[in-house]
Amino acid sequence: MTSSGRARALVAGYCALLTMIIVGPLAGSGYLLLRDAVSTPRSFLTDSALGVGAAAPRAVPQDAVLAVLSPVIDGGILVKAILIVALWSAGYGAAVLARRFVSASTGAQLVAATLALWNPYVAERLLQGHWSLLAGYAALPWTALAAARIRTATSRTESDDNAVGRRFGAVGSFGGWAALTASFAAAGLTPTGSLLAAVIGLALVGRRAFLPAVVLWILTCAPWLTATALGSGAEPSDPAGVSAFAARAEPWLGTLGSLAGLGGIWNGEAVPASRTTPLALVGTLLLLGIVACGVRAVWALGRDGRALLVIAAVAIVLPALGATNWGLAAGEWLVVHVPGAGLLRDTQKYVALAMPAYVLCAAAACRTVTVAARRILAHDADAAVINGPTAIRDDRAGFRPAAILFVLLLTLPLADLAWGVGGAMRPAHYPAGWQQVVDHIDAPGDVAVLPAGMFRRFPYSGTAPVLDPAPRILPNDVLQTGELRVRGYAVTGEGNRARAVERALLDGAPATELAALGVGWILIERTTPGPLGSSEKTLATAELTFQDEDLALYRVPSPALLDIATPAQRRISAAAHLLWATLLLTGLIAAALRPDRTSARRADRAAAGNRLD
Incomplete structure (x- = not known):
């Protein structure tokens, strides 16, 4: 050399x-x-x-x-x-x-x-x-x-x-x-x-x-x-x-x-x-x-x-x-x-x-x-x-x-x-329940997630907040408001439909109202703090399909199929x-x-x- x-x-x-x-x-x-x-x-x-x-x-x-x-x-x-x-x-x-x-x-x-x-x-x-x-x-x-x-x-x-x-x-x-x-x-x-x-x-x-x-x-x-x-x-x-x-x-x-x-x-x-x-x-x-x-x-x-x-x-x-x-x-x-x-x-x-x-x-x-x-x-x-x-x-x-x-x-x-x-910066390990949730989502419909908010503090992710992993780990689109709270400011996101879904969940609206908004699934992340409101009323009208100590997944019957993107838009983006x-x-x-x-x-x-x- x-x-x-x-x-x-x-x-x-x-x-x-x-x-x-x-x-x-x-x-x-x-x-x-x-x-x-x-x-x-x-x-x-x-x-x-x-x-x-x-x-x-x-x-x-x-x-x-x-x-x-x-x-x-x-x-x-x-x-x-x-x-x-x-x-x-x-x-x-x-x-x-x-x-x-x-x-x-x-x-x-x-x-x-x-x-x-x-x-x-x-x-x-x-x-x-x-x-x-x-x-x-x-x-x-x-x-x-x-x-x-x-x-x-x-x-x-x-x-x-x-x-x-x-x-x-x-x-x-x-x-x-x-x-x-x-x-x-x-x-x-x-x-x-x-x-x-x-x-x-x-x-x-x-x-x-x-x-x-x-x-x-x-x-x-x-x-x-x-x-x-x-x-x-x-x-x-x-x-x-x-x-x-x-x-x-x-x-x-x-x-x-x-x-x-x-x-x-x-x-x-x-x-x-x-x-x-x-x-x-x-x-x-x-x-x-x-x-x-x-x-x-x-x-x-x-x-x-x-x-x-x-x-x-x-x-x-x-x-x-x-x-x-x-x-x-x-x-x-x-x-x-x-x-x-x-x-x-x-x-x-x-x-x-x-x-x-x-x-x-x-x-x-x-x-x-x-x-x-x-x-x-x-x-x-x-x-x-x-x-x-x-x-x-x-x-x-x-x-x-x-x-x-x-x-x-x-x-x-x-x-x-x-x-x-x-x-x-330490590697984290997901509980096995996440893969179980992925396997159970086998039908169309967007996913609504509770607690409300974009960030999570899981026992396995450390003390710093982390963006909710649901949008990247689940096979269906996850509705998120995009709202952030930064240095005392509330920064509004672009997710208008997600905000409507979040309000309906926190107010305890029936699952049929969520279905009309295109929601087919509700995921509850149990080990992170955050507002749940009166969502137990909504969950009582949905079908529980999976739960463990970390997560619970509910199915919402007959969700409306609201295509935000057209097939042409998907092809162009691809x-x-x-x-x-x-x-x-x-x-x-x-x-x-x-x-x-x-x-x-x-x-x-x-x-x-x-x-x-």
């Missing part, structure tokens, strides 16, 4: 080690059940999974992916595998980005990978259960690499007067387009991830390739764009959600400081314990200090570096402004008047856009700090000699202390990210999902077959001249 091959293997292994340190508890059997993260043994391709059910299509295409694959591979294994691959890809992608853009060698690549993996954003999103959003986060460095590769190939083609040269340039960009397709599609596992990748990719791809890249991005958005157009996702979101999901100021930092430190999630309970202590301030100052040391070098890169720095600044400042009074008012106007603007209400999600610039600055800072230290130690005013490639080659080991120091400064203030964010999956798979395969070896060799040669390890 060559020296560059050994270096890449070292970086890849380091990213794998960091990933397993973070998600180690999930390596055992069981399912991820933590706030918004709900994995189940199997899920089903219901209208809700396709995004054409009664609720907004917030989990497309991820729910459809799990529904299609879980009959073959256990759904819990799928979710954990996607999360592990996403985290590893984020770290390794950051390292490759640093190697290609700033000619960082091994030590600096490890610093870049550490920053991408070990930061408050990753910790908070893990605690919130946003495993699929982290797939979009992981795609950002790869999107930047692919877009820059396309722009470089396009520029080379434009400057070539020879027809053969132009043809060679077009062919040479094929691998870049394949990589961009794969990056857009992978990020598109969630709508927010797709938007994140679009910002990075379209900013770097260049003027000539901009329109084709937009078309490509739109194609990878097909599942959620078609679901929004066909279903209830086009309805305006509740404006109360803007205040509820606004970025939050962490102790001693304020809103802007929290966001600049890659923190500030709206949910104060979904933060590591260290972020509630002065370590939040210490960690943020250290992170920003490291980044600041490399800003000048990244800015000097030209178009790519400057674009990423500007994106990072905007991604921090706009969410901070969005938490002000006038920013909240503007956000409320948007979600009321612009369909789909509800995607923007959790503004802290978009701080992920700062990650590519941050990792480049951190990698470049290794050289900056080392050169400055040499100047001080040598008392040599001749910067040209110190900065020369010969001096660097003659003392490669001099960079190691900076890389080691930066890794320690990034990890120690957030040490409780280790081992499932301080043990908060075709959109198939298009997305095709783009993802073909992009990955084509990118693997046409790697950017020329750029890689150029980066390796440049890195050999200023080796940081």
